[in-house]
Amino acid sequence: MEMMPIKIFHTADLHLGMKFTRGYAPDVQENLVEARFETLRSMIETANRQDCDLFVVAGDLFNNQRIPKKDVLRAADLLKGFDGRFVLVLPGNHDYIQKGEDQLWSRFHESMSEHTLFLDAPRCTDLTPHGLDMIVYAAPCTAKHSSTNAIGWIRECPKEPDTSFHCGIAHGSLEGLSPDFNKDYYPMSREELSTAGLDLWLMGHTHIRYPDEDVGTEAKIFFPSTPEPDGFDCKHPGYAWLIELGEDKSVRYQSIQTGRYRFFTMERELSAEDDVEVLKSYFHKLDREKHLVKLKLKGRVQGEIYDERSAMLTELNECVLHLEANLSELFREITVEDINREFTEGSFPYKLLMALAKDQQNPISLQIAYDFIQKVRS
Amino acid sequence: MIVRELKLHPFAGITNLEINFEEGLNVVLGPNEAGKSTLVNALKMALFMSTKYTKLIFDREIMRFMPLNGGDTIQVDLSFALGTEFYRLSKSWGQRKESTLTLPTGGLLADAQAVEDKLKELLVLNERTYQSILFAYQAGLGSTLDSLDKDPTPTEELASILRRAIFQTDGVSIERLGRTIEDACKDYFSRWDKELKRPPDNRGIDNPFKRGVGKVLGAYYEKERLHQAMQEALGHERQMDELNRKIRALADEIEALEEFVGTNRQVVDDARKRVLLETRKKALEEQDRRLRDISQKWPSLEQEIKTTKEGLKDLKKRQASLSEELKDAEAYEANKQKLEKFARAEKKKVELNTARDMLAGMKAIKEADFRLLEQLNNELKRLETSLEAGKIALTMIPEKPMELRVAKDFEDEISCTLEMGESLEVSAGGMIEVRHPDWIMKVKTGEMDFDEVNSIFNQVSREYQNLLNRLNL
Numbered sequence: 001m002e003m004m005p006i007k008i009f010h011t012a013d014l015h016l017g018m019k020f021t022r023g024y025a026p027d028v029q030e031n032l033v034e035a036r037f038e039t040l041r042s043m044i045e046t047a048n049r050q051d052c053d054l055f056v057v058a059g060d061l062f063n064n065q066r067i068p069k070k071d072v073l074r075a076a077d078l079l080k081g082f083d084g085r086f087v088l089v090l091p092g093n094h095d096y097i098q099k100g101e102d103q104l105w106s107r108f109h110e111s112m113s114e115h116t117l118f119l120d121a122p123r124c125t126d127l128t129p130h131g132l133d134m135i136v137y138a139a140p141c142t143a144k145h146s147s148t149n150a151i152g153w154i155r156e157c158p159k160e161p162d163t164s165f166h167c168g169i170a171h172g173s174l175e176g177l178s179p180d181f182n183k184d185y186y187p188m189s190r191e192e193l194s195t196a197g198l199d200l201w202l203m204g205h206t207h208i209r210y211p212d213e214d215v216g217t218e219a220k221i222f223f224p225s226t227p228e229p230d231g232f233d234c235k236h237p238g239y240a241w242l243i244e245l246g247e248d249k250s251v252r253y254q255s256i257q258t259g260r261y262r263f264f265t266m267e268r269e270l271s272a273e274d275d276v277e278v279l280k281s282y283f284h285k286l287d288r289e290k291h292l293v294k295l296k297l298k299g300r301v302q303g304e305i306y307d308e309r310s311a312m313l314t315e316l317n318e319c320v321l322h323l324e325a326n327l328s329e330l331f332r333e334i335t336v337e338d339i340n341r342e343f344t345e346g347s348f349p350y351k352l353l354m355a356l357a358k359d360q361q362n363p364i365s366l367q368i369a370y371d372f373i374q375k376v377r378s
Numbered sequence: 379m380i381v382r383e384l385k386l387h388p389f390a391g392i393t394n395l396e397i398n399f400e401e402g403l404n405v406v407l408g409p410n411e412a413g414k415s416t417l418v419n420a421l422k423m424a425l426f427m428s429t430k431y432t433k434l435i436f437d438r439e440i441m442r443f444m445p446l447n448g449g450d451t452i453q454v455d456l457s458f459a460l461g462t463e464f465y466r467l468s469k470s471w472g473q474r475k476e477s478t479l480t481l482p483t484g485g486l487l488a489d490a491q492a493v494e495d496k497l498k499e500l501l502v503l504n505e506r507t508y509q510s511i512l513f514a515y516q517a518g519l520g521s522t523l524d525s526l527d528k529d530p531t532p533t534e535e536l537a538s539i540l541r542r543a544i545f546q547t548d549g550v551s552i553e554r555l556g557r558t559i560e561d562a563c564k565d566y567f568s569r570w571d572k573e574l575k576r577p578p579d580n581r582g583i584d585n586p587f588k589r590g591v592g593k594v595l596g597a598y599y600e601k602e603r604l605h606q607a608m609q610e611a612l613g614h615e616r617q618m619d620e621l622n623r624k625i626r627a628l629a630d631e632i633e634a635l636e637e638f639v640g641t642n643r644q645v646v647d648d649a650r651k652r653v654l655l656e657t658r659k660k661a662l663e664e665q666d667r668r669l670r671d672i673s674q675k676w677p678s679l680e681q682e683i684k685t686t687k688e689g690l691k692d693l694k695k696r697q698a699s700l701s702e703e704l705k706d707a708e709a710y711e712a713n714k715q716k717l718e719k720f721a722r723a724e725k726k727k728v729e730l731n732t733a734r735d736m737l738a739g740m741k742a743i744k745e746a747d748f749r750l751l752e753q754l755n756n757e758l759k760r761l762e763t764s765l766e767a768g769k770i771a772l773t774m775i776p777e778k779p780m781e782l783r784v785a786k787d788f789e790d791e792i793s794c795t796l797e798m799g800e801s802l803e804v805s806a807g808g809m810i811e812v813r814h815p816d817w818i819m820k821v822k823t824g825e826m827d828f829d830e831v832n833s834i835f836n837q838v839s840r841e842y843q844n845l846l847n848r849l850n851l
Contacts, residue, residue, distance in 0.1 A: 096622070098622055098625070098626075099622070099625045099626045099628075099629035099630075100625055100629060142622060142623075142626055143618070143619035143622045143623060144615050144618065144619055145615060145616060145619050146619070273432065302432075304432055304434035304435060304438075305434075307434075308434060340504035340505070340506070341426075341504060341505045341506055342505075342506050343504075343506050343548050344504075344506050344507045344548040345503060345504055345506075345507050347547060347548035347550075348547055348548065348550065348552065349547070349548050349550050350506075350548060372555060372558050372559060372562070373550055373555065375558060376550055376551055376554040376555045376558050377548075377549050377550050
């Protein structure tokens with residue numbers, strides 16, 4: 001049989017069913033939940049447009065084991081929209097496969113299409129009978145935590161030398177890339193991956209794009225990141241990989257930007273009205289339909305700016321879908337001139353504030369004293 | 379500083395007004411809304427409000443003085459003297475923002491910041507000080523004047539009085555400030571050890587304070603609660619992982635066993651069948667053994683049955699006979715008491731007849747004879763009884779065999795033969811007599827005279843016998 005190049009759309013960590021209970025407004029919460037399904041649909045459309053042969057979900061398609069039935073069926077239906085040869089779905093550590101009664105995956109299995117390969121066990125699947133010069137080695141997760149990864153068996157597994165591509169699909173942390181200090185999440189090392197005898201690793205778990213480049217030809221290990229950003233820890237857009245495997249065993253990959261929402265975490269120091277204007281200007285460039293911002297404002301500003309901070313936040317809030325603002329380190333700038341202007345020279349409050357104003361390192365004391373004095377002065 | 383001229387053109391409700399102040403105290407009098415306060419505001423604006431300002435400052439501080447009858451600019455000119463030096467200040471706000479200060483030398487400052495800096499230098503004290511003292515309003519004026527009235531040297535003491543009254547606290551109530559700080563401290567740090575940065579008395583989340591919890595402690599408890607909840611959730615997840623691991627191990631084991639069973643199905647089936655067949659075989663062997671045993675015993679048992687059957691006939695006959703006998707016995711038993719009673723009656727009847735015969739043969743006895751007979755008989759019995767009351771015993775052991783004749787009391791003599799060593803033991807009431815061919819031995823009791831008693835007994839006996847003979851008894 002003549003073997004053709006293989007095109008793979010690689011995603012992971014979609015976390016369908018994530019609830020977003022972090023204090024978002026109800027409509028925002030609903031949109032964030034819905035967006036993850038929309039992103040799956042959108043990725044399948046992209047994969048179809050790109051004529052992909054395989055659509056690979058390398059773990060955590062679902063956020064947990066208790067996903068409502070309708071959501072499971074919806075995901076299975078969306079995956080049926082893929083026009084390529086196979087959809088490959090691997091259970092990750094959030095939607096791990098359970099022995100015995102596993103409602104999540106039994107429902108998925110019942111409603112998935114015939115061209116979905118559910119990688120529910122550590123075994124290899126030969127795709128060559130289907131015209132794809134590839135053998136897939138699956139390493140599904142069987143618990144949320146595991147100090148041992150699931151790829152150990154692959155190294156010992158005899159490899160068919162006539163097959164061009166031996167492709168591992170696994171889920172877990174990668175040493176040096178993933179934050180897994182206690183080694184709880186199926187920890188893997190590059191050494192383990194590179195000595196397993198495979199040509200390609202399609203991974204999931206870490207919400208960081210790896211390799212962190214838009215296009216390339218050298219990498220063998222791929223983490224696509226989450227396709228739909230899911231919180232302020234995710235500072236980048238959603239990504240997926242489009243990977244082309246040539247007949248000459250070449251690998252070309254391209255990072256595809258996916259997802260609807262962006263989460264921005266920013267910290268700004270304000271000192272003058274210009275800074276406020278710059279901040280406002282930045283916010284006015286954001287998308288009020290798609291962007292969520294966690295903002296921390298620091299610094300000491302003139303009284304008139306400080307007094308107008310609520311109005312400023314209202315203005316900023318209108319520029320984005322969701323704004324979490326922390327102003328605990330933003331203080332009124334109380335200068336020597338301010339004290340001179342507002343307090344009688346030699347008076348108790350004058351002396352107190354002047355003494356505190358000399359300590360530039362501790363503006364909060366000056367701020368508190370000023371606020372107290374203003375409160376009792378009226 | 380002595381203010382000489384003040385010009386408003388325009389400022390708030392005043393379109394154009396120029397006032398020249400004289401040496402000494404100037405008093406401005408007028409009804410309400412005449413513009414007295416506007417003059418003070420214009421003076422303050424000229425001295426302290428820069429013409430370089432933000433929109434916010436404009437909105438808050440300047441806007442209210444914009445001309446009421448239209449126009450976008452307000453302006454105040456001020457001439458003042460410091461000692462012998464004269465200055466002229468001009469400021470405008472609104473659309474036109476300008477500051478100029480003409481110096482005594484004739485020099486002109488037109489940069490807003492330079493004008494402000496120079497003014498601060500000339501004024502010495504800060505804005506607030508001027509506001510507190512020089513721009514005293516009606517409310518504070520009374521107390522100020524009272525102080526002045528009481529003080530003989532108002533000019534010299536003015537500063538110290540005002541300093542005491544106003545400078546020291548600048549309108550701030552120290553007590554209120556103290557309370558505010560205390561309240562805030564309590565609000566934040568109630569039940570919180572600031573040095574150790576934890577609740578006092580080891581009252582952590584496991585034994586929390588219920589009342590008087592300050593904001594810091596509240597936040598600490600909340601953090602600890604969240605930490606606990608997090609740990610609990612992690613614990614559950616770990617537990618779940620462990621359970622999953624066990625379930626998986628067991629499921630794998632089941633799978634392996636099922637695979638093994640699947641592979642060895644035929645063997646397993648054969649083994650099961652063999653177990654079944656062996657059971658059956660064992661049962662059949664047992665049955666065969668029993669049948670053989672029966673077959674072997676059959677002839678003898680058959681003969682035995684035949685014999686037994688014959689014996690059974692005899693037994694049945696015997697049973698019939700015994701049954702009859704039993705009936706008779708039962709009937710006999712039933713009649714036995716009646717027969718015994720009958721026999722006793724028969725016997726009594728015979729005795730009755732005998733008694734009647736005897737009675738018929740008896741002669742009639744006179745009562746005197748009967749009394750005598752009874753008396754003699756009683757005497758005889760008394761004598762016998764008296765003998766029985768005494769008691770003697772004789773034991774004799776011969777050294778060689780001998781023939782003896784022994785008599786005692788009123789009894790007849792008897793003979794006896796004693797072997798060597800055999801003892802003769804005789805007891806009596808009054809007398810024992812032993813006769814040997816060679817000797818006679820008599821033993822009498824010492825309590826009575828036996829011979830006399832014997833003589834009486836013999837006499838009474840003779841009388842008694844004679845009477846019986848006479849009466850033919």
